[in-house]
Amino acid sequence: MKLGNVKLKLYGMLHGLPAGTDGLVKFEDIIVPRTFRRSTPNERKMKRARDAYEKNGFIDVPLVVERITNEKGQPTKYLLVDHYSRYLVLLEQQVDIAAVKYIL
Numbered sequence: 001m002k003l004g005n006v007k008l009k010l011y012g013m014l015h016g017l018p019a020g021t022d023g024l025v026k027f028e029d030i031i032v033p034r035t036f037r038r039s040t041p042n043e044r045k046m047k048r049a050r051d052a053y054e055k056n057g058f059i060d061v062p063l064v065v066e067r068i069t070n071e072k073g074q075p076t077k078y079l080l081v082d083h084y085s086r087y088l089v090l091l092e093q094q095v096d097i098a099a100v101k102y103i104l
Contacts, residue, residue: 021062021099041085049089059086062099
């Protein structure tokens with residue numbers, strides 16, 4: 001088991017993580033596409049995401065992101081691909097770290 005996996009499991013035991021989490025990223029490193037920023041999620045989706053966060057202390061599904069290749073020395077950024085409503089809930093809660101699932 002790699003050190004990163006051990007850290008992830010330890011963090012999950014202490015704080016809780018949604019099923020299917022591949023990793024943890026700094027919330028500030030997530031880039032939201034313009035199409036998401038221009039839209040307003042359905043209030044029912046927002047309520048469901050808020051309720052899950054309040055009940056569990058974490059989102060119920062990890063954010064789906066795509067790694068963005070970077071220039072040497074620059075921190076890795078992640079493009080949000082799915083679960084914008086959960087992203088907004090984490091933004092409201094002012095979290096520092098988000099659970100994510102990577103896509104290719």
